[in-house]
Structure formats: structure tokens, C-alpha cells
Amino acid sequence: DAMVIQNPRYQVTQFGKPVTLSCSQTLNHNVMYWYQQKSSQAPKLLFHYYDKDFNNEADTPDNFQSRRPNTSFCFLDIRSPGLGDAAMYLCATSRGGTGTPYEQYFGPGTRLTVT
Amino acid sequence: LAKTTQPISMDSYEGQEVNITCSHNNIATNDYITWYQQFPSQGPRFIIQGYKTKVTNEVASLFIPADRKSSTLSLPRVSLSDTAVYYCLVGSANGGSQGNLIFGKGTKLSVKP
Numbered sequence: 378d379a380m381v382i383q384n385p386r387y388q389v390t391q392f393g394k395p396v397t398l399s400c401s402q403t404l405n406h407n408v409m410y411w412y413q414q415k416s417s418q419a420p421k422l423l424f425h426y427y428d429k430d431f432n433n434e435a436d437t438p439d440n441f442q443s444r445r446p447n448t449s450f451c452f453l454d455i456r457s458p459g460l461g462d463a464a465m466y467l468c469a470t471s472r473g474g475t476g477t478p479y480e481q482y483f484g485p486g487t488r489l490t491v492t
Numbered sequence: 493l494a495k496t497t498q499p500i501s502m503d504s505y506e507g508q509e510v511n512i513t514c515s516h517n518n519i520a521t522n523d524y525i526t527w528y529q530q531f532p533s534q535g536p537r538f539i540i541q542g543y544k545t546k547v548t549n550e551v552a553s554l555f556i557p558a559d560r561k562s563s564t565l566s567l568p569r570v571s572l573s574d575t576a577v578y579y580c581l582v583g584s585a586n587g588g589s590q591g592n593l594i595f596g597k598g599t600k601l602s603v604k605p
Contacts, residue, residue, distance in 0.1 A: 381535075412595075419579060419595040420536065467535050477543075478524055478585045478593055483535025 380404070381484035383468050389490045390458050398453040398487045400468030407473035409451040410481065411443060414465045426451060427473050455489075463491045496580045496596035503602050510567045512599050514580030517561050522584040525556060525563045526593065530577045536595075539578075540565070567601075575603045 382401045390396040400409065408427050412420035424433045426445045440462070442454040455462055465486045471479040497515040504510045516525070524543050528536035540547055542554040542563070553566040567574055577600050583593040 419598050422594065465533075469535065474585055476522070476585055478526060478541070478581075478583055480538040480541070481528075481536070481593070483537065486533070486535055488533075 381468055381470055381482050383466075383484035383487050385487060386485060387488050387490070389492060390455075391492055392460065393457045396455050396458055396489070398455075398466050398468075398489070400451045400453070400484055401449050402468075402470045402482075403449070404470055404482060405448060406470035406482070407448075408471045408479075409445060410469040410471075411441075411451070411453050412467040412469065413462075414467055414486070416464075420467055423453070458489070458491045460491050463489055465489075496582055496594075498578075498580055498596055498599045500597065501600040501602070503604065504570055505604050506571055507569050510570050510574075510601060510603075512565045512567075512578055512580075512601070513562055514565070514596075515562045516580070516582045519560050519582050520584070523582050524584060525554065525560075526581045526583075527552070527554065527565050528579045528581065528595075530579065530598070536579060570601075570603045572603050572605060574601065576601060 384399050410425040411423045414420040422434050423437045423441055424443055440456050445451045465488050467486045468484040469481040471481045526541040527539045529539050530536040540552050540554045542556050544556050547554045555564045577598040579595050579598040581593045
């Protein structure tokens with residue numbers, strides 16, 4: 378089945394130690410998104426790629442970076458994780474276009490713990 | 493971006509119809525209304541989307557009045573498995589700018605036996 382895969386499902390990192398989360402998709406969608414979701418809060422969009430074009434949300438800290446080497450893969454890099462970065466990180470994909478927003482397909486998420 | 497307002501929580505019983513209303517007073521002409529469902533420790537899942545009047549699929553119905561300043565998600569005959577958080581989003585796609593669908597605070601629906 379076509380799907381969005383996130384690895385690992387659980388990640389523990391130390392304060393200040395760089396960490397990379399990965400996302401892959403078999404849907405061949407143009408757009409890939411990264412969201413941060415803290416406990417009991419709504420998902421917060423960090424950035425997204427439309428094909429190779431990177432779109433950063435204005436309030437996303439510089440500590441968060443992303444790479445999309447090809448259509449199928451997208452990575453979230455946290456350069457110096459702080460305790461406040463502990464959260465569920467959700468990857469999503471959608472087709473791209475203008476007008477009707479396309480359905481976003483979400484992965485299961487990676488729960489990041491910072492010690 | 494259009495801001496959305498939903499009830500923080502709702503309770504219901506199995507077999508009842510549940511209606512969750514979302515307010516979006518400054519919705520733009522090109523904006524669509526989209527609802528997502530999220531279970532604990534899972535990513536959100538698309539439920540339904542509409543622009544005006546009424547949309548129905550196998551899961552839910554979406555009612556949108558003529559002024560489009562609000563919308564109501566209707567879940568017929570809920571079961572325990574419908575216990576989840578429901579998010580109302582308002583926005584449109586604009587070529588390269590796909591990220592203007594902002595999740596509001598959501599409504600936590602609890603279905604009791």
C-alpha cells in the first residue's frame with residue numbers, strides 16, 4: 378500500500394546533540410511537510426517542500442532544518458535540541474496545485490525525547 | 493490566514509449524532525474548509541472537505557451556510573472508536589504555497605457507552 382513512513386518511531390537524544398528524523402513516501406506526491414506536535418496541542422507546521430522548493434514558516438526556529446534529496450525522502454535536522462523540542466514530529470505529503478487544498482497524508486510520527 | 497474557533501471538548505454517547513461547529517469569520521473567497529481526525533499517537537487523517545452548501549461522504553457530512561462564516565461537521569451514529577480530536581482547517585492551495593492550512597486547537601470528542 379502507498380504510504381508515508383517515518384523512522385524511527387521513537388528517538389531519544391541528548392541536550393545539544395544533533396538529531397535527524399526521516400520520512401519517506403510511496404505516493405509520489407509533490408509536497409512534503411514537517412509538523413511539530415507537543416502534548417495536547419495541535420500540529421504546528423514547521424516547513425514544507427513543493428518539489429525542490431523549500432518553504433519555511435516565519436516562526437520556525439533556525440535550529441530546525443530540512444533536506445529533500447529526492448521526491449521520496451525528506452529529513453528533519455535539529456541542530457542543537459533543547460528540552461523544549463521534545464515533541465511528536467509528523468511528516469505529511471500531498472499533491473500540489475492551485476485552488477482546492479489537496480488531502481494531506483500523515484505518517485505515524487516520531488516521538489522525540491531530549492534528555 | 494483565516495482563524496478558526498471550535499469547542500475545546502464535547503461528550504456524546506454511542507449511537508448519537510454529533511455535530512461539531514467551527515467558526516471562521518474571516519474566511520477568504522478562495523478558502524476551502526477541511527476537517528481532520530486524530531487519534532492518540534497517530535497522525536491526523538482527512539475526513540471531509542467542502543466549499544459551500546453540503547458535502548457528504550461515507551464517514552461524515554459537512555454543512556456550510558451561505559455566508560461561509562462557520563461550518564458544521566456531522567458524525568452520524570458515533571461509536572466508541574470515534575473518540576478522537578477533530579480539527580477544522582480553512583485555507584486554499586496556491587501553487588508553491590501549500591502550507592497555509594493551519595491547524596486550530598481542535599475539538600476533543602469523547603464517546604461514552
